Amino acid sequence: MNKYDAIRAAERELLTSSTRRDGARLRELLHPDFVEIGRSGRRWNRDEIVESLATEDERLTPTAQHWDFIDFSSCLVLVTYRIRSGDVESTHASVWDTSTEPLSIRFHQGTVIPKR
Numbered sequence: 198m199n200k201y202d203a204i205r206a207a208e209r210e211l212l213t214s215s216t217r218r219d220g221a222r223l224r225e226l227l228h229p230d231f232v233e234i235g236r237s238g239r240r241w242n243r244d245e246i247v248e249s250l251a252t253e254d255e256r257l258t259p260t261a262q263h264w265d266f267i268d269f270s271s272c273l274v275l276v277t278y279r280i281r282s283g284d285v286e287s288t289h290a291s292v293w294d295t296s297t298e299p300l301s302i303r304f305h306q307g308t309v310i311p312k313r
Contacts, residue, residue, distance in 0.1 A: 200300075201266045204276050204293050207300055212280065213258050217250040228294055228301040236287055236307040257282070272296035273303075279310075286310045 198206070207226055210216045216223065224247060231243040241249070259282035267275040269292070277290045292304040 200274065200295050201264075201276075203300055204266070204274060204291075204295075205264055207293070207302070208276060208278065208289075208291060209258075209261060211302070212261060214253065214255045217253055220247050220251055223247045223250065225299055226302060228297075228303040231302060232304050234306040236309050280307075284312075 211226060216226075224243070227243045227246065229243060231246070233241040233246060235241060259280040261278050261280045263277075263279045265277045269275055272295050274293045274295060275290065276293060277288065279286060279288050287307050287309045289305065289307045291302050291306075294301045294303050
């Protein structure tokens, strides 16, 4: 599996309820210095995300598509994609550190796409 396939698989895993509620797995995937800017505009750190997701209700896994990858350096990759959850669509961007095993996500941002 190449690094882009591994990143896509990890991103898809992070969309599942089982992984989102698994604190140990989240700590493996989220870099210790992880930062997220959520669709609400709120800034989260790793501990806040792990704590918040631990009690998240079961949900359908959103559909992800339109994947693009840009290498920032030999070990940092920007990935962008769109997800659809029900009638809400959003664009997402993440920065992945490929120098670690397993890969770890350092930054994530989601932005809701307004309905026309």
